[in-house]
Amino acid sequence: MGIDPKDESELFNKGLGIRRDVLGAAHVERSLSAADDFTAPVQRLVTEYCWGEIWGRSGLPRETRSIINLAMLSALNRPHEVRLHVRGALNNGVSRETIQEIILQVAIYCGVPAALDSMKVCTEVFREMDEEATASN
Template sequence: MNDPLAPSERYRQGMATRRAVLGDSHVDRTQSGSTDFDRPFQELITEAAWGHVWSRPTLSKRERSIVTIALLAALGQDDEVAMHVRATSNTGATREDVCDALLHVAIYAGVPAANHAIKIAKQVFEQMDAEETA
């Protein structure tokens, strides 16, 4: 008999994709910090965003990464921009890809949004470079 509380196949796929994109350490930190209050939200984004959208075969992880960074920048979601810029090390999106995505943001969503996201991306790339040389 199926356990109604067991994770769905879509959730399991979402968790695998989430880990592949964001990295185990990020996902483990998020999971360990989860409480009864935000656990339903974590389950929702794992199943819906990561299991339904990011796991689709139509776009590559690189392409999804570029689109996601542009959308988050346009929406002014600074923490999410930083997280997804860091995730480019797992998705194959290059710094040139991020730059081009943010140029699109400047034209279609506004220069201030792109300018701020560029500052965030530069900081994240500097942190990544420092970690690489350490």
């Protein structure tokens, strides 16, 4: 089935642009093209309200939103989402050193096991991105 942006709302398309900027177009296209009758509603919800309505607000810069997301997702121990948002944070100008500090803060306030899981994910993403950069040179 997939989701065709031509058939969607203005808020969806605003969110789609932000989502692509932060998470990367390839990831977003895979998510939308894989949507079926069961998963399409949640893809619309996430794209319109998470990305269009909330990420589209001017009250916080994207870098700050990324920092908050990494802290919350790490605290909730959501490694799949941490993986996505590590890349997004780097795309939004958050340094690896700042990401390290975020995870250390999570360790103290939310627990070492959650921080260890997130640190492992961050390390994997950094390694993947370094390999991708080497391969493209």
